[in-house]
Amino acid sequence: MLQIHNLSATVADKPILKGLSLTINAGEIHAIMGPNGAGKSTLGYTLGGRPGYEVTGGEVSFNGQDLLALAPHERAAAGLFLGFQYPVEIPGVSFVQFLREALNSQRRSRDEAPLSGGEFLKLAREKAALLKLDMEMLKRPVNVGFSGGEKKRAEMVQMGILDPKLAILDETDSGLDIDALRICGEGINSIMRKPDKAVLLITHYQRLLDYVRPDFVHVLAGGRIVRSGGPELAVQLEHHGYEDVA
Amino acid sequence: MSDLATIPTSKSEDWRYAPANALAQIWPIAVEEIHVAAGGSDALTLVQDGGDRSGGGEPIARQILLVLEDHAEFDLTILNLGGTYSRIAVEARLGKASRLFIGGVQLAGANDKLEIATEVTHAEPDATSRQIIRSVAGGTASATYLGKVRVERGADGSDGAQSVRAMLLSPTATANARPELEIYADDVKCAHGCAVGELDAMGLFYLASRGIAPRQAKALMLQAFIAEALKGAADADNLHAQAQDRLSRLLEGEL
Ligand SMILES: Nc1ncnc2c1ncn2[C@@H]1O[C@H](COP(=O)(O)OP(=O)(O)O)[C@@H](O)[C@H]1O
Ligand SMILES: [Mg+2]
Numbered sequence: 001m002l003q004i005h006n007l008s009a010t011v012a013d014k015p016i017l018k019g020l021s022l023t024i025n026a027g028e029i030h031a032i033m034g035p036n037g038a039g040k041s042t043l044g045y046t047l048g049g050r051p052g053y054e055v056t057g058g059e060v061s062f063n064g065q066d067l068l069a070l071a072p073h074e075r076a077a078a079g080l081f082l083g084f085q086y087p088v089e090i091p092g093v094s095f096v097q098f099l100r101e102a103l104n105s106q107r108r109s110r111d112e113a114p115l116s117g118g119e120f121l122k123l124a125r126e127k128a129a130l131l132k133l134d135m136e137m138l139k140r141p142v143n144v145g146f147s148g149g150e151k152k153r154a155e156m157v158q159m160g161i162l163d164p165k166l167a168i169l170d171e172t173d174s175g176l177d178i179d180a181l182r183i184c185g186e187g188i189n190s191i192m193r194k195p196d197k198a199v200l201l202i203t204h205y206q207r208l209l210d211y212v213r214p215d216f217v218h219v220l221a222g223g224r225i226v227r228s229g230g231p232e233l234a235v236q237l238e239h240h241g242y243e244d245v246a
Numbered sequence: 247m248s249d250l251a252t253i254p255t256s257k258s259e260d261w262r263y264a265p266a267n268a269l270a271q272i273w274p275i276a277v278e279e280i281h282v283a284a285g286g287s288d289a290l291t292l293v294q295d296g297g298d299r300s301g302g303g304e305p306i307a308r309q310i311l312l313v314l315e316d317h318a319e320f321d322l323t324i325l326n327l328g329g330t331y332s333r334i335a336v337e338a339r340l341g342k343a344s345r346l347f348i349g350g351v352q353l354a355g356a357n358d359k360l361e362i363a364t365e366v367t368h369a370e371p372d373a374t375s376r377q378i379i380r381s382v383a384g385g386t387a388s389a390t391y392l393g394k395v396r397v398e399r400g401a402d403g404s405d406g407a408q409s410v411r412a413m414l415l416s417p418t419a420t421a422n423a424r425p426e427l428e429i430y431a432d433d434v435k436c437a438h439g440c441a442v443g444e445l446d447a448m449g450l451f452y453l454a455s456r457g458i459a460p461r462q463a464k465a466l467m468l469q470a471f472i473a474e475a476l477k478g479a480a481d482a483d484n485l486h487a488q489a490q491d492r493l494s495r496l497l498e499g500e501l
Contacts, residue, residue, distance in 0.1 A: 049455075050451050076455055076456055090453070092467075092469075092471065093467065098466065142452075
């Protein structure tokens with residue numbers, strides 16, 4: 001589904017990703033762990049196409065398409081979802097309005113009929129319930145006044161509504177209490193654990209991986225994948241830190 | 247406000263952003279008077295469009311004189327949609343415990359020069375005035391707000407607020423904002439805030455990451471930006487639709 005080959009990227013002229021390679025197949029869940037400042041968020045932003053994150057080398061193919069040639073909104077329409085470490089507040093624009101425009105934009109670009117207001121609300125209500133987020137909150141401006149945990153649950157509601165092929169989830173577990181962690185973990189499983197989908201979990205901690213069991217675990221340090229293994233690698237990292245493995 | 251008998255020069259503070267040739271064309275300006283009797287309440291929506299996006303349109307200027315008697319209320323909503331020079335000026339005189347709301351939106355593209363000028367005088371005690379002005383400027387356009395709140399001697403308990411914000415869509419666009427206070431009374435609550443900015447890049451990326459194309463993302467954020475100024479209008483939905491139409495054409499020119 002996703003093939004990253006030798007990807008290099010700079011932020012503000014500073015090289016952050018330095019020849020990163022990673023392959024993710026449909027049906028797989030991968031976790032990327034690594035110390036602060038390793039470049040984990042930079043990887044997510046670069047794949048999402050954030051302005052200012054400049055690719056200086058390498059290729060990324062997403063379901064056969066050259067991902068890097070697409071504008072950010074086209075990457076979304078192609079089936080990529082980026083869960084933000086720090087979800088952005090958009091004053092004055094409600095979640096419902098924003099998500100309906102987002103979903104219908106994606107659908108139009110795939111030549112699918114847009115959802116009516118009623119159809120959209122039904123879908124939104126269903127996904128909000130899955131993440132135990134009060135539907136009333138989706139009538140409020142995007143992320144404004146939401147707690148850290150509510151923002152992360154709202155990210156997962158968005159993922160449920162947009163139904164991507166590949167989700168890159170950047171520290172979805174940070175800022176969550178134990179109940180919210182379980183709810184988000186179960187949400188990820190129910191939305192994304194399917195044969196035709198894949199997930200890249202970016203995380204610091206083992207704890208999310210107790211709910212969303214990864215098939216592969218990678219260590220990102222110094223802008224590259226320095227080690228890959230199975231779920232046992234996450235446990236090992238939890239006990240021994242990054243020093244030994246990286 | 248300035249004497250309307252003679253054509254002002256650009257040295258006049260009230261007209262400093264007006265193109266010299268426009269003044270000769272629009273002069274003299276008829277003053278439209280609105281009177282709200284004691285205890286009465288009224289509202290007005292002004293939509294002004296100088297048309298002709300190619301830049302050849304005629305300049306337009308309106309001058310409103312608004313007199314609110316004691317305990318009168320008035321809601322004025324202004325939608326200034328474009329033109330080589332499109333000015334709406336309001337001079338308001340507030341009686342005792344009267345209330346005035348002015349919501350103003352200006353959407354300037356290409357080489358538009360748009361202007362809202364207000365002079366609100368709290369002549370008697372306990373009147374309230376609220377002004378919310380939101381301007382958007384792209385291309386080489388300029389959007390100007392000149393607003394004075396004057397509190398006369400003895401007009402204690404006056405409460406006047408101006409909130410002025412502008413959003414620039416291009417590096418060659420200009421926003422001028424000059425909120426002013428002139429206070430000759432005691433025990434007065436007056437506040438003004440003014441900010442010129444650009445659309446939040448992180449917000450635009452967030453919207454894009456969900457599948458919303460750049461022009462649509464900007465339109466969504468700008469629609470939210472102007473909303474506060476339109477909330478007093480009875481026909482807000484219609485105004486939003488007109489603004490949205492204008493915004494999407496304005497953004498077409500930006501991308
Ligand atoms: N916008 C930016 N401007 C300058 N440097 C940045 C920016 N974003 C990230 N960096 C730098 O890139 C490096 C990697 O950051 P990041 O990808 O956020 O790491 P991680 O998510 O693994 O903690 C850090 O050294 C950080 O300081
Ligand atoms: Mg990070």
